[in-house]
Amino acid sequence: MELLTSIFTIGTAQTAMELGCIYALVALALFLSFSILNIADLSTDGCFTLGCAVCCQVSLLGHPILGLFAAMLAGVLSGYITAFLQTKLGVASILAGIIVNTGLYTVNLAVMGFSSTLSIFKSDTIFSMAKGLLEPVIGSWYKLLLAALIVLLVGALLTLFLKTRLGLSIRATGDSPDMIKASSVNPAFTITIGLCISGSLTALSGAVLAQYQKSCDINLGTGMVTIALASLIIGETLVGKGGMFRRVLGAIIGSCLYRLFVAVALRLNVPAECMKLVSALIVAVAIASPALKKYVSFQKQKISRKGGAPC
Amino acid sequence: MLKLNQISKTFNPGTVNEKKALDGISLELADGDFVTIVGSNGAGKSTLFGAIAGSFYVDEGTVELDGRDITFEPEHIRSQSIGHLFQDPLKGTAPGMTIEENLAIAYLRQARSRFAFFSRITKKEREMFRQMLSRLGMGLEDRMKNPVGLLSGGQRQALTLLMATMVTPKLLLLDEHTAALDPGTAEKVLEITRDVVSERNITCLMVTHNMHQALSMGNRTLMMDGGHIVLDISGEEREHMTVNDLLERFSVSAGKALDNDRILTTRA
Numbered sequence: 169m170e171l172l173t174s175i176f177t178i179g180t181a182q183t184a185m186e187l188g189c190i191y192a193l194v195a196l197a198l199f200l201s202f203s204i205l206n207i208a209d210l211s212t213d214g215c216f217t218l219g220c221a222v223c224c225q226v227s228l229l230g231h232p233i234l235g236l237f238a239a240m241l242a243g244v245l246s247g248y249i250t251a252f253l254q255t256k257l258g259v260a261s262i263l264a265g266i267i268v269n270t271g272l273y274t275v276n277l278a279v280m281g282f283s284s285t286l287s288i289f290k291s292d293t294i295f296s297m298a299k300g301l302l303e304p305v306i307g308s309w310y311k312l313l314l315a316a317l318i319v320l321l322v323g324a325l326l327t328l329f330l331k332t333r334l335g336l337s338i339r340a341t342g343d344s345p346d347m348i349k350a351s352s353v354n355p356a357f358t359i360t361i362g363l364c365i366s367g368s369l370t371a372l373s374g375a376v377l378a379q380y381q382k383s384c385d386i387n388l389g390t391g392m393v394t395i396a397l398a399s400l401i402i403g404e405t406l407v408g409k410g411g412m413f414r415r416v417l418g419a420i421i422g423s424c425l426y427r428l429f430v431a432v433a434l435r436l437n438v439p440a441e442c443m444k445l446v447s448a449l450i451v452a453v454a455i456a457s458p459a460l461k462k463y464v465s466f467q468k469q470k471i472s473r474k475g476g477a478p479c
Numbered sequence: 480m481l482k483l484n485q486i487s488k489t490f491n492p493g494t495v496n497e498k499k500a501l502d503g504i505s506l507e508l509a510d511g512d513f514v515t516i517v518g519s520n521g522a523g524k525s526t527l528f529g530a531i532a533g534s535f536y537v538d539e540g541t542v543e544l545d546g547r548d549i550t551f552e553p554e555h556i557r558s559q560s561i562g563h564l565f566q567d568p569l570k571g572t573a574p575g576m577t578i579e580e581n582l583a584i585a586y587l588r589q590a591r592s593r594f595a596f597f598s599r600i601t602k603k604e605r606e607m608f609r610q611m612l613s614r615l616g617m618g619l620e621d622r623m624k625n626p627v628g629l630l631s632g633g634q635r636q637a638l639t640l641l642m643a644t645m646v647t648p649k650l651l652l653l654d655e656h657t658a659a660l661d662p663g664t665a666e667k668v669l670e671i672t673r674d675v676v677s678e679r680n681i682t683c684l685m686v687t688h689n690m691h692q693a694l695s696m697g698n699r700t701l702m703m704d705g706g707h708i709v710l711d712i713s714g715e716e717r718e719h720m721t722v723n724d725l726l727e728r729f730s731v732s733a734g735k736a737l738d739n740d741r742i743l744t745t746r747a
Contacts, residue, residue, distance in 0.1 A: 332596065332598060332599050333583060333587055333595060333597070334596035336580050337596070339573070340576060343573035343575045344570070346570045347571055347572055347573050347581070348555075350642075351588060352558040352588045353587065354555045
């Protein structure tokens with residue numbers, strides 16, 4: 169027990185949950201593009217940094233809230249280009265994402281004024297604004313409250329959106345392309361809308377992170393797509409598939425859990441240079457877990473059907 | 480109603496796999512016509528449907544629907560007025576979505592404004608969907624919140640038929656839509672088809688490999704071979720025709736016997 173508390177203080181859990189909520193927005197973006205639209209959109213990494221960089225620049229001008237919306241707009245543009253490449257120019261969806269991701273590296277550098285880092289330590293952020301308002305009431309929890317509010321608001325809006333006819337059409341596009349064409353909906357249109365929303369969520373995540381850590385780094389987004397995918401799958405495995413609300417909630421919980429795992433690894437004194445490997449392991453285990461679960465239950469069934477004692 | 484004017488389509492032109500699937504086909508349908516189509520494998524039946532529905536654009540000729548030239552209209556625009564059912568019962572519905580959600584998407588076709596996109600399924604629509612489903616007599620009205628993937632092939636095909644006709648189409652294309660179903664279910668789906676089509680006087684083209692069906696359903700029968708329509712019978716001539724007459728007429732017109740590995744000449 170003592171070991172457990174030493175590994176896992178309230179402070180670590182709190183930070184992990186804060187990051188979990190912020191990164192959950194990317195998981196929601198991938199939920200839309202990967203789970204719903206059935207498109208592997210690999211522009212996520214670049215799009216995340218784009219949101220971060222745009223938000224930093226706007227925050228430097230003294231408009232942190234406007235920064236969030238500017239970042240989302242940038243994300244919409246990025247998503248639109250990815251969608252344009254695959255729906256109008258016939259580029260395979262995976263390639264379209266890679267192309268946009270590559271291009272975004274330069275764009276991001278340009279947004280950051282051709283410097284690989286950018287800090288906004290002196291600027292106001294949504295967190296510093298919330299601090300003045302909430303800290304007297306709930307102490308250091310104001311960051312978590314704000315991040316959670318943002319992700320829950322986005323999650324709720326996304327759930328509502330997916331129940332509108334446009335949302336239904338986007339879901340059907342991923343589920344059965346033949347059916348959507350037969351229902352007089354242009355799949356190019358639904359894919360474009362879907363990827364634009366997905367891009368805006370990814371960029372929003374980058375923007376919130378920018379204000380959270382008050383800096384931006386050109387390599388911030390590297391590996392984001394794998395991490396978000398892992399979060400999504402952790403959520404799907406634990407919370408399960410079901411209605412849209414449940415799946416959206418699953419993505420958010422999955423993201424928080426992933427950050428908790430990483431926090432534990434850090435507390436176990438895993439050297440910083442090994443963190444990428446640890447992340448990759450967590451991701452691999454998370455993605456493999458449905459298959460492992462299936463294997464275990466199959467073996468159990470085999471043993472019980474043979475009449476042998478289960479071991 | 481539908482007017483095909485000398486349409487041709489060649490697949491893989493200029494390669495060894497070149498195939499002229501449609502070769503100058505002209506066809507005119509009157510309002511309310513129910514036409515059955517039979518033909519050998521590779522005769523061009525499904526290609527003909529693809530050309531009408533807009534799965535591809537024809538190389539030559541024009542397609543007119545209700546006096547409007549739709550030759551270069553994309554598939555999703557044409558589907559506002561053309562319903563298309565395939566042999567594969569899994570093709571026309573989205574398996575991961577509920578029955579109700581599938582119906583709501585199909586019902587989008589009647590929406591005139593773009594804002595309808597942001598509306599959600601209303602109580603009134605839900606009640607309407609329930610009534611439509613109950614008329615299928617498959618108990619689907621009590622399973623509206625179930626994913627379509629849980630339904631059987633026959634149920635899915637009946638649902639697809641409902642989706643294609645809930646907003647009355649100008650033209651309904653049925654491409655062997657009962658061929659993958661067991662005989663009992665096939666009969667049930669055919670019955671629903673017959674009811675819906677006659678009740679709302681929908682102009683309909685149906686491909687079948689059942690020769691009895693070809694003669695007993697509808698008011699006109701076409702036979703296709705090698706991208707041509709080789710036989711077109713209707714009226715009195717058709718009424719007195721037996722399956723054997725039909726096969727004989729085919730071999731005379733096409734210069735060979737009807738060859739289709741799935742053809743049924745006896746009552747199934």
